Ligand SMILES: Nc1ncnc2c1ncn2[C@@H]1O[C@H](COP(=O)(O)OP(=O)(O)OP(=O)(O)O)[C@@H](O)[C@H]1O
Ligand SMILES: Nc1ncnc2c1ncn2[C@@H]1O[C@H](COP(=O)(O)OP(=O)(O)OP(=O)(O)O)[C@@H](O)[C@H]1O
């Protein structure tokens with residue numbers, strides 16, 4: 178069955194969407210069948226790839242649309258399920274439903290056999306919607322910018338993951354930590370990476386360097402591999418994909 | 429009465445907390461009496477300044493504590509009202525209260541006479557909590573990183589501001605736009621700044637340059653003025669403070 182990764186950190190701007198898009202594209206290039214789901218009401222996956230879709234995750238969760246009717250085939254081996262602002266209203270609606278925690282999981286499970294990997298890009302929060310995502314996932318990709326406040330945020334993410342296991346009966350663990358915005362010249366970045374490697378060992382993947390091509394790619398509606406295949410950004414995301422293709426420990 | 433600024437952008441990592449802290453400190457140095465409120469469950473204001481407090485915004489909103497009992501005096505002319513992860517639960521609780529939109533405003537109005545400026549650091553979302561903040565504010569400081577996805581997010585922020593005026597009967601406008609993470613060498617940054625200046629005219633303040641000292645300051649629990657007074661970061665935030673001390677247009 179499919180591996181389902183929640184791409185999460187409630188700290189904003191750590192590179193979750195950039196990681197989701199480029200890792201999904203990289204896995205698809207390695208002939209894995211990939212579904213990229215946007216669970217953030219900002220809808221940055223669609224904005225970054227220039228994808229338009231009549232139905233989004235909101236229609237799946239709130240109006241009972243089938244995922245198969247809402248996905249957009251982007252490349253060979255890569256389908257995208259977009260989101261939009263309506264998803265922000267899902268949070269209040271989820272609060273009122275009894276079996277709310279398992280809503281997304283039921284939909285993800287119904288398509289899991291068609292994919293090898295499913296990546297779910299999360300918005301910067303620890304909302305009910307993101308708890309729903311955690312309940313639908315088999316492991317978590319924690320994306321951490323190499324700076325102090327992002328590092329502080331990791332403790333909260335780990336607590337949330339533990340709570341989902343304890344209170345919602347869905348044991349889930351960190352599959353990998355992706356350090357981003359790394360600049361070897363800055364001591365603050367070296368210290369942050371040190372601390373992540375000490376804490377997570379092999380689960381801490383090689384860092385993605387700060388690279389202006391990664392900032393440019395969304396404005397061109399391209400992945401980093403299309404926009405700047407020879408850049409540090411492309412090189413570093415291929416290393417992340419390599420690490421995820423090797424046997425990933427899922428405790 | 430006090431000017432109340434909501435420091436907002438639902439896009440994550442644009443520099444809202446960095447701006448809130450350093451603008452609050454800069455205004456206090458100019459002898460304005462300032463209250464800095466953290467309305468983000470991440471609690472990054474307290475984490476960045478090393479402030480510990482028994483009571484936080486959660487106690488004020490949910491347990492009826494008075495703001496005066498929860499604030500921590502940080503420097504001369506600067507008080508801080510911190511937040512913590514309990515605030516995440518306030519979202520669901522707010523959804524169940526009838527007069528929820530005006531809850532924070534009632535508390536802010538009760539202390540407004542003691543301050544010249546109140547800055548409220550918002551988390552990266554368009555939640556009920558942030559609508560509460562907008563209802564308590566006299567204008568909005570929109571903090572936008574000079575990149576494509578942040579620019580895309582500004583449209584959503586403007587729509588939200590318009591909705592608060594229309595649906596919650598609290599007309600509020602953009603007081604100023606603060607461009608951050610600016611790197612003049614990168615075309616994507618120059619284009620982003622151009623577009624902000626074209627759209628917002630005088631309300632678009634001079635940009636805050638990308639500066640590693642700003643990344644370091646939170647790890648030292650200092651403002652940029654204490655950590656690196658001669659840095660670009662300190663210079664640029666003083667320019668923002670200057671612009672805010674000049675007569676600000678509040679339509
Ligand atoms: N390694 C990098 N080097 C330089 N810029 C980067 C890098 N990774 C991402 N960016 C840029 O930084 C900004 C933030 O990245 P992104 O939007 O992916 O973060 P996010 O965690 O998804 O944000 P949010 O919390 O709002 O969902 C974007 O403009 C992106 O292009
Ligand atoms: N001009 C700048 N140059 C370099 N780094 C910066 C700059 N401004 C902020 N930073 C760093 O970028 C990171 C994100 O900034 P910050 O946390 O203030 O953003 P935010 O909008 O408050 O994030 P969130 O959406 O999570 O609340 C922090 O590590 C901060 O130190």
Ligand SMILES: [Mg+2]
Pocket residue numbers: 193194195217221298299300
């Ligand atoms: Mg994102």
Ligand SMILES: [Mg+2]
Pocket residue numbers: 444445446468472549550551
């Ligand atoms: Mg912040």
